[in-house]
Amino acid sequence: MLRVKNINTYYGQVHALKNISLHLNEGEIVTLIGANGAGKTTILNSLSGITPPRDGEILFEGRPVAGLSPDCIVDMGISQVPEGRQVFKDFSVEDNLELGAYLRYRKREKKSVIRKDIEDVFELFPQLSGRRNQMAGTLSGGEQQMLAIGRALMARPKVLLLDEPSMGLAPLVVQEIFRVITDLRDQRSTAVLLVEQNARAALKIADRGYVLETGKVMLEENAYDLLENKDVQRAYLGRDKKEIWER
Amino acid sequence: MAHQILQYMLSGLSTGAIYSLIGIGFAIIYNSTGIINFAQGEFVMLGGMLTYVFLALFDFPLPAAMGLAVVLTTAVGVVFERLAIRPLRNATPLSLVIITIGGSILIRGIAMLQFGKDTHAIPAFSSNEPLTLAGATVLPQHLWILGITLCIIAVNRFFFFHTINGKAMRACSHNRRAASLVGIGVKRMVLISFAISSAMGSVAGIITAPLTMTSYDVGIMLGLKGFCAAIIGGMSSGIGTVFGGLLLGVLESLGAGLISSGYKDAIAFIILLLILFIRPQGLFRKAETERV
Numbered sequence: 001m002l003r004v005k006n007i008n009t010y011y012g013q014v015h016a017l018k019n020i021s022l023h024l025n026e027g028e029i030v031t032l033i034g035a036n037g038a039g040k041t042t043i044l045n046s047l048s049g050i051t052p053p054r055d056g057e058i059l060f061e062g063r064p065v066a067g068l069s070p071d072c073i074v075d076m077g078i079s080q081v082p083e084g085r086q087v088f089k090d091f092s093v094e095d096n097l098e099l100g101a102y103l104r105y106r107k108r109e110k111k112s113v114i115r116k117d118i119e120d121v122f123e124l125f126p127q128l129s130g131r132r133n134q135m136a137g138t139l140s141g142g143e144q145q146m147l148a149i150g151r152a153l154m155a156r157p158k159v160l161l162l163d164e165p166s167m168g169l170a171p172l173v174v175q176e177i178f179r180v181i182t183d184l185r186d187q188r189s190t191a192v193l194l195v196e197q198n199a200r201a202a203l204k205i206a207d208r209g210y211v212l213e214t215g216k217v218m219l220e221e222n223a224y225d226l227l228e229n230k231d232v233q234r235a236y237l238g239r240d241k242k243e244i245w246e247r
Numbered sequence: 248m249a250h251q252i253l254q255y256m257l258s259g260l261s262t263g264a265i266y267s268l269i270g271i272g273f274a275i276i277y278n279s280t281g282i283i284n285f286a287q288g289e290f291v292m293l294g295g296m297l298t299y300v301f302l303a304l305f306d307f308p309l310p311a312a313m314g315l316a317v318v319l320t321t322a323v324g325v326v327f328e329r330l331a332i333r334p335l336r337n338a339t340p341l342s343l344v345i346i347t348i349g350g351s352i353l354i355r356g357i358a359m360l361q362f363g364k365d366t367h368a369i370p371a372f373s374s375n376e377p378l379t380l381a382g383a384t385v386l387p388q389h390l391w392i393l394g395i396t397l398c399i400i401a402v403n404r405f406f407f408f409h410t411i412n413g414k415a416m417r418a419c420s421h422n423r424r425a426a427s428l429v430g431i432g433v434k435r436m437v438l439i440s441f442a443i444s445s446a447m448g449s450v451a452g453i454i455t456a457p458l459t460m461t462s463y464d465v466g467i468m469l470g471l472k473g474f475c476a477a478i479i480g481g482m483s484s485g486i487g488t489v490f491g492g493l494l495l496g497v498l499e500s501l502g503a504g505l506i507s508s509g510y511k512d513a514i515a516f517i518i519l520l521l522i523l524f525i526r527p528q529g530l531f532r533k534a535e536t537e538r539v
Contacts, residue, residue: 048428074430086425088418098411099418103430105411155430 001026001191002047002078002159007056007066009039009046016042017053018215024159027189029181031202031223033236034212040195041083042215044161047193048080049073060159075103079157083164083195085148089137093128096136096147097121100154114154121150124180142173149180159191160184166198174198178205199236203227211236250382255504256497257380261389261458263496264396267489268451269473271403272444274484277477278420279440282343286327286351287448288470289358293320294449295461296358299367309370317449323354324445328438336434351466358463371457392454399447400489406443407484416440448473468512475519481529490531 002024009017017039024030032040045051047058049070058065060076068076088096097118098105104114122129125146131139136147145165152160162181166174182205184190196202203209203223211219211232219226226232269291276284294316301312331350335343372391377384407413419426419436427433452461452469459465472495479491495515503511522530 050424050427069432069434070427071430071432074428080428082425082428086422086428088421088425090421091414091418095414099414099426099431100429102411102415151429 001061002193003057003059004043004047005057005059007046007053007058009042009051009053011042011051016051016215017046019056020215020217022210022217022220024191024193026158026191027185028208029185029192029194029206031194031196031199031206031209032212033196033199033202033209033226033232035236037214038212039215040212041163043212044080044163044193044195047073047078047161071103074155074157077156077158078161079152079155079159080161081145081148081152081163081165083167085141085144087136087139087144087147087151089135091136092133093136093139093147094118094132096151097154100151103155117154117156121153124153124183125150142169142177145169145173145177146180149177153184157190159193162192162194164195164197166196166201174201181205199232200227200238251504252501253381254383255500257383257385257389259497259500260493261392261496262455262500263476263493264392265451265455265469265492266472266476266495267492268396268399268447269469270476270480270488270492271400271484272448272451273474273477274480274482274488275416275440275444275447277482278484279416279436280332280340280343282332282340282347283474284441284444285344285347285470285474286354287444287473288466288468289351289354290320290324290445290448290466291452291469291473292355292358292461292463292466293323294452295369295456295465296362296367296452296463297449298453298456299369299461300362302369303367309372312369313453316453317446320449320452321442321446324441324448325438327354327445328441332437332441333434351470355463355466362463364463366460366462367456368460369453369456372454386458388454388457392458395450395454399450403443403447404485412439472515475515478519479522479530481531483529483531487529487531491529494530 004020004022006019006021007017008015008019020043032043034040042051046053049068053066056066060078065073065076088099101114101117127143128146128150131143136144139147165177178201181192181194185192194202194206203226206223208222209226210217269287272287273283276282297316297319298312301307301315302309307315327350331346332343335346371388373387375386377386407417415426415431416436416439419431419433423433476492476495477488479494480488495518498518499511499514502514
């Protein structure tokens with residue numbers, strides 16, 4: 001449903017993405033792994049219209065995305081949960097979720113339907129429901145991450161772009177968030193493009209993965225094969241060369 | 248003496264209310280675009296002048312003239328954004344600020360050519376019979392000014408805290424990237440902010456015109472005073488700037504009355520400089536609640 005063909009993205013003079021091509025099918029979790037600066041976040045931002053690619057093509061359900069403004073892209077059904085959560089800190093939890101549905105309010109969708117979706121988010125993340133009137137800036141890191149995901153879901157996206165959802169969180173919280181991500185795929189058949197430093201955890205829930213290096217796609221395989229791949233193990237899964245050798 | 252001070256305070260509050268309205272206009276545009284719109288004063292001038300024009304040249308009744316003036320000024324604000332600000336979205340804030348100065352000179356110049364250099368008055372909204380309040384005299388227009396300002400501030404607050412568009416505008420000023428990622432169109436927010444600011448500016452110009460008269464160049468001083476109010480308030484589009492305006496109005500009026508009326512304008516700028524030196528974040532800015 002989402003197809004990226006040979007995009008090149010620049011930050012000023014810096015050539016950040018070099019002929020990147022990838023695709024994402026409905027109801028699939030695809031993870032992007034790679035070192036810092038490999039271009040994972042840039043791919044998400046190119047998809048979201050924040051750093052539009054200079055050339056190449058992005059097609060979503062057959063319609064071109066590249067060159068549209070971020071709000072139009074959200075309107076088409078692609079929502080990003082940005083790195084570092086970026087919740088609206090001076091707004092209550094509920095207000096954050098309401099703002100997630102901004103475009104739906106503008107299209108005069110029934111308020112009761114939107115309210116129902118807000119309750120659904122609270123069902124998905126019960127931890128948040130007790131804090132609905134609390135300022136988002138006072139939530140813990142994990143709760144802010146849940147809120148950021150919930151806010152993105154309020155736009156009813158068909159594709160969810162997740163940027164480092166596990167960053168700085170306790171392992172138990174990461175588990176909870178990853179559980180929700182797989183639920184989204186299984187129950188709502190939302191497609192997820194997941195960028196992660198924690199490659200092992202990401203590959204465990206993903207269907208496929210792309211390995212990026214300095215702005216290029218080096219490898220594309222299903223997640224299980226990547227987990228077993230010796231080079232990937234050594235470079236991204238923290239396994240010693242010696243360990244692999246001795247096995 | 249006490250009566251006198253009360254008198255100064257009361258008239259200070261009503262000029263202060265005007266400054267608050269203008270200052271909030273500055274703050275709203277600053278929060279959505281990061282620029283200081285120096286054409287804000289011209290919206291104030293247009294409010295008063297257009298009301299006069301509709302009254303004197305077209306014989307409209309006062310409420311209709313005022314309503315039309317607000318609508319037309321808002322249209323000018325929107326057109327100004329479309330023609331001068333939007334085409335230059337990638338320009339630095341500094342060049343945009345300079346463009347607003349250019350815009351203000353242009354609007355003032357057109358107003359001068361169209362309406363002349365004379366000073367005009369528009370009639371007070373109700374009788375001109377002064378009321379006595381604890382030994383001080385108040386004109387009914389002062390009460391109109393305070394009342395209308397309060398209403399506008401209340402409506403403003405409702406808009407920013409209880410409607411989805413208002414919340415979106417605040418979200419956009421807090422975190423522009425996150426706002427665009429949830430589908431809030433930044434351009435649209437900038438346009439709305441210009442519309443609201445020019446409407447508020449024009450109302451300020453209209454309600455003060457019966458007391459202070461209006462002419463093509465009232466926007467310069469009123470604009471700067473409003474800017475000063477916004478700086479005292481830490482560029483908040485809410486209570487901070489309201490207090491900033493009222494404080495400025497009262498101090499100005501006390502200074503003019505007790506020291507010398509020649510210092511009236513100087514007082515505003517001394518306060519402006521002091522704030523910028525000592526508390527550039529404004530008097531009322533709260534520490535942010537944040538946890539990482």
